[in-house]
Amino acid sequence: MxxxxxxxxxxxxxxxxxxxxxxxxxxxWLGLPVVLVFLACWVFSARRGGFWPATCxxxxxxxxxVVIVRSEVSAYLPIAACVTALSAWELILFKNSAAAGKMxxxxxxxxxxxxxxxxxxxxxxxxITTHFRFDLPFGLVVLLGLATxxxxxxxxxxxxxxxxSG
Amino acid sequence: MNNKLLVxxxxxxxxxxxGLADRDxxxxxxxxxxxxxxxxxxxxxxxEVRLAGMRELDKPRAHxxxxxxxxxxxxxxxxxxxxxxxxxxxxxxVQVVAGNPEQRLELPAGETTEVVYQFxxxxxxxxxxxxxxxxxxxxxxxxxxxxxxxxxxxxxxPQPLKIxxxxxxxxxxxxxxxxxxxxxxxxxxxxWGVREYRPGDSLRHLNWxxxxxxAVKSRKLFTTExxxxxxADYGLxxxxxxxxxxxxxxxxxxxxxxSAAAALSESFLSNGNRLSLLxxxxxxxxxxxxxxxxxxxxxxxxxxxxxVGENFPFAYLEYLPTRLFPSRxxxxxxxxVHTQDFEVYARLISFGYDALLVAPDPIDFAARMTPDxxxxxxxxxxxxxxxxxxxxxxxxxxxxxxxxxxxxxxAALRQMAMxxxxxxxx
Numbered sequence: 001m002x003x004x005x006x007x008x009x010x011x012x013x014x015x016x017x018x019x020x021x022x023x024x025x026x027x028x029w030l031g032l033p034v035v036l037v038f039l040a041c042w043v044f045s046a047r048r049g050g051f052w053p054a055t056c057x058x059x060x061x062x063x064x065x066v067v068i069v070r071s072e073v074s075a076y077l078p079i080a081a082c083v084t085a086l087s088a089w090e091l092i093l094f095k096n097s098a099a100a101g102k103m104x105x106x107x108x109x110x111x112x113x114x115x116x117x118x119x120x121x122x123x124x125x126x127x128i129t130t131h132f133r134f135d136l137p138f139g140l141v142v143l144l145g146l147a148t149x150x151x152x153x154x155x156x157x158x159x160x161x162x163x164x165s166g
Numbered sequence: 167m168n169n170k171l172l173v174x175x176x177x178x179x180x181x182x183x184x185g186l187a188d189r190d191x192x193x194x195x196x197x198x199x200x201x202x203x204x205x206x207x208x209x210x211x212x213x214e215v216r217l218a219g220m221r222e223l224d225k226p227r228a229h230x231x232x233x234x235x236x237x238x239x240x241x242x243x244x245x246x247x248x249x250x251x252x253x254x255x256x257x258x259x260v261q262v263v264a265g266n267p268e269q270r271l272e273l274p275a276g277e278t279t280e281v282v283y284q285f286x287x288x289x290x291x292x293x294x295x296x297x298x299x300x301x302x303x304x305x306x307x308x309x310x311x312x313x314x315x316x317x318x319x320x321x322x323x324p325q326p327l328k329i330x331x332x333x334x335x336x337x338x339x340x341x342x343x344x345x346x347x348x349x350x351x352x353x354x355x356x357x358w359g360v361r362e363y364r365p366g367d368s369l370r371h372l373n374w375x376x377x378x379x380x381a382v383k384s385r386k387l388f389t390t391e392x393x394x395x396x397x398a399d400y401g402l403x404x405x406x407x408x409x410x411x412x413x414x415x416x417x418x419x420x421x422x423x424x425s426a427a428a429a430l431s432e433s434f435l436s437n438g439n440r441l442s443l444l445x446x447x448x449x450x451x452x453x454x455x456x457x458x459x460x461x462x463x464x465x466x467x468x469x470x471x472x473x474v475g476e477n478f479p480f481a482y483l484e485y486l487p488t489r490l491f492p493s494r495x496x497x498x499x500x501x502x503v504h505t506q507d508f509e510v511y512a513r514l515i516s517f518g519y520d521a522l523l524v525a526p527d528p529i530d531f532a533a534r535m536t537p538d539x540x541x542x543x544x545x546x547x548x549x550x551x552x553x554x555x556x557x558x559x560x561x562x563x564x565x566x567x568x569x570x571x572x573x574x575x576x577a578a579l580r581q582m583a584m585x586x587x588x589x590x591x592x
Contacts, residue, residue: 055173062177066184066193075192083199090203090305093170097306106272107304110248114304118206122199129195145186152179 003112004095005046011088012042018081019064026071035064042088049096054089061085079126087119171307174200204307211308212301216244217273219297219316227466230289230325233263238281238297238316242273252281253298254316259288287322289424289470294318323466324421326428329576345395345437352394363387397439399455399495401519402427402465404472406447410502411474412528414535420474422526422571423500429575430498430524431465442490443468448475452490496520502528505555508562515563522565524578525556530570 016039023031038060045053062085065078094111178200185194217240224235238254254267265283273279281297297316302309351358360373363386373388380386404427411420427443434441435458442455443465451468453461491497497514501507503525514521529548533540556566565586569578 051169055169058173059177062181062196065196066181069190069192069196070188075195078192079195079199082196086199086203094306104270104272107249107270111304114206114210118203118305119199121206122202125202126195126198129198130192132191141186141189145183148179148182148186152176152183155175155179 004091004098004108007112008046008088008091008095011084011091012039015061015081015084015088018077018084019061019068022065022068022071022073022077022081025077026068026073028067028071031064031067034060038064042092046092051093051096054092058085058089075130076127079130080123083119083123083126086122087115090115168306168309170305174204174307178204203305207303207305207307209303211303212245212247212310214244215247215250215299215301215310215312217241217299217312217314218243219314221294221297221316221318223318223320226319227321227323227463228287229323231286232322233284233286234320235282235284236267236318239278240271240273240281240297240299240314241278242275244275246274247301248272249302249304251300253300254281254283254294255298256285257287257290257292259290260285260292261287287320289322289324289421291471292320292322321467321470323470324424324428326432327425327575329429329433329574329579345397350394351391354392354395356393356395358391358393360388360390363389397437399440399442399492400434401442401444401455401491401495401497402431403497403499403501404443404445404469405499405501406445406472406474408447408474408476409504410447412502412531414532417531417535419502419526419528419531419571422531422569423502423524424469424472426524426526426569426575427498427500428466428469431469432462435459435462435465440492440495441465442492442495444490445469445472448473454490455492491519494518494520496522498522498524500524500526502526503552503555503559508555508558511559511564512562520565521563522567523556523559524567524569524575527552527568527570530572534572 016035019035020032023029023035038057041053041057041060045057061081065081065085068078068081069075098108178197181193181197181200185191185197219241220239222237222239224237225232228234236254238252240252250271250273252269252271256262256267262283262285265281267281267283269281271279271281295315295317296313298311298313300309300311360376363372367389371389371391373390376388377386380388404423406420410423411418413419431441431443438457440455440457441453441461443451443453445451445468451471453464453468456464497519499511499521501523503523511521511523529545529552533545556568560566565582567575567578567582569575
C-alpha cells in the first residue's frame with residue numbers, strides 16, 4: 001500500500017502542475033487558487049477515505065481542464081491533467097477498499113498493470129486524437145447530441161435497474 | 167453494478183454533450199481517457215464464473231460456545247479468475263473467532279482453494295445453502311455475482327449447567343437396578359433392616375453381632391437387609407410459551423430453563439433412569455420414554471430446536487398430553503410459573519405424578535439485568551405475588567425449586583433437597 005500512496009502523490013502532483021501551468025499560460029490567475037482548493041479536496045479524500053470526496057475532486061479537476069481547453073491553450077496539459085487525475089482517483093479508491101480487507105499481492109499487481117495500461121493508452125490516444133479535425137454538419141451534430149442524451153437517459157435507467165437488482 | 171461506473175458514464179456523457187453543444191473538438195478529446203479506462207475494464211471483466219463448492223464442518227453437533235471449524239472447498243471449473251471475492255453469510259448468533267468467511271482470492275483454472283474459519287454459535291439449528299462469490303475487472307467497474315451451492319447443517323446443543331448427580335428422591339421407582347433407593351429390601355449398599363435368617367440367604371449378610379447376642383436366649387441367626395436401589399421414570403416439561411422468555415442485555419431467561427433441562431436430562435440418563443421430554447410453546451415436541459446415550463442425543467436435539475412462541479391450543483398447560491409420562495413418574499417442569507398453571511399442577515398431583523417445579527425467577531432476573539428500569543416497590547409486590555403462588559404449589563405437594571438464575575442450579579437443588587429432608591423428618 002506504500003506504493004499506492006507514492007503513485008497517488010505522483011499523479012496528484014502531475015495533475016496539479018499541469019492544471020497550474022495551463023492557467024498560467026492562459027493568464028487566468030483566478031484559476032490557481034481554485035486548483036489549490038481541489039488539491040486540498042484530494043488530500044482530504046486521501047486522509048478520510050470515502051467515495052464521494054475523491055469523486056468531487058476528480059470532477060473539479062475535470063471542470064478546470066475544460067476551462068483551460070476553452071482558454072485556447074494547448075490541449076496537451078489538460079489531457080495530461082485528466083489522465084493523472086483519473087489515475088489518482090482509481091488509486092485512492094483501490095487503496096481505501098484494500099484497507100477494508102486483506103488484499104492479495106497478485107491482485108495489486110494486476111490492478112497496477114491495468115491502470116498503467118489504461119493511463120498510457122488513454123494519454124497516447126488523446127494526444128493522437130487532437131491531431132484529427134472533423135467538420136461535422138450541424139444536423140449531424142444535433143443528431144449525435146440527441147443520441148448521446150438518449151444513451152444517457154436509457155443508460156442511467158439501465159444502471160438504476162442493475163443497482164436495484166444487484 | 168456500482169457508483170464508479172455511474173460516475174464515469176456521467177462524465178463521458180457530460181463531456182460529450184458539452185463538446186457537441188459548444189462544437190469544441192478538444193473538449194470531446196477529454197472523453198478519450200475515460201473511454202479507454204472503461205474499455206480496458208470491460209475487456210478484463212469475467213463473463214462467467216464456474217465454481218463448484220463443498221462445505222465441511224468438523225462437528226455437525228456441538229454445544230453452545232464450543233468452537234467449530236468450517237472448511238469451504240472451491241474448485242474453479244472455468245477460466246482463471248484473478249479478482250474473486252468469497253462471502254459466506256452468517257446468522258447473527260454466529261461469532262467468528264478465527265479466520266475470515268469473507269476473502270479475496272485468485273483462482274487459476276482447474277485449481278482448488280479453501281476458505282477456513284472457526285466460529286462459535288448459540289443454541290439452535292443452523293443451515294447454510296450457498297456461498298456468495300463475485301468477480302470483476304481490476305477497476306471494480308463490471309462485476310459478476312453468483313451463489314455457489316454449498317449446503318451444510320449444524321445442530322448446537324444447549325450448554326448444560328454443571329450439577330452434581332441430581333439429589334432428587336422420586337416417589338416411585340421401576341423394578342430395575344439403578345442408583346435410587348427404593349424403600350424396600352433388596353441388593354444395595356445402604357442398611358435397610360434385619361430379619362430372621364432363612365435357608366438360602368447369603369452367609370456374607372449374616373449379622374453376627376445380633377446372632378451372638380441372641381445365642382444365649384434363642385440361638386437364632388439374623389440376616390442384614392440392604393435397601394434396594396432402582397431406576398425411576400422422569401419426565402421433563404420445558405415451558406416454551408411466550409411468557410417464559412424475558413430478554414435483557416443479550417441474555418434470555420428461557421435459555422436458563424433450556425440449560426437446566428439439558429443438565430438434569432444428562433444427570434438422569436447417565437444414572438440409568440428412563441426419561442421422556444415435552445417441549446410446548448409454538449409447536450409441540452415430544453419424546454417418548456427412553457434410556458441411555460441415544461435418548462440423551464434425542465433430548466439434546468429437541469432442546470436445541472426449542473423456540474419460544476404462542477400456540478393457542480397449547481396456551482394452557484391443562485391441555486398437556488400426559489400420556490407421554492408413565493404412571494407414577496416424576497415430572498420436572500421448567501417454567502417461570504403463571505397463575506393460570508395452578509390447576510394443571512393440581513391435575514398432575516391427582517394423577518399420581520410426583521411433580522417438581524424448577525422456576526427461574528423472572529423478577530430477580532429483571533432486577534439484576536436492568537435495575538434502573540423498575541421501581542423497588544413494584545419489584546417487591548411482584549416478588550410477594552410470586553412467593554404466594556409458589557407457596558400454594560408447595561401446599562399442593564409440588565416440590566419447588568425457586569431458582570434465582572444468578573446462583574448455580576446445583577445450589578438451588580441442594581437447598582430444595584435439604585428442605586425436603588427436614589420436612590420428612592417432621
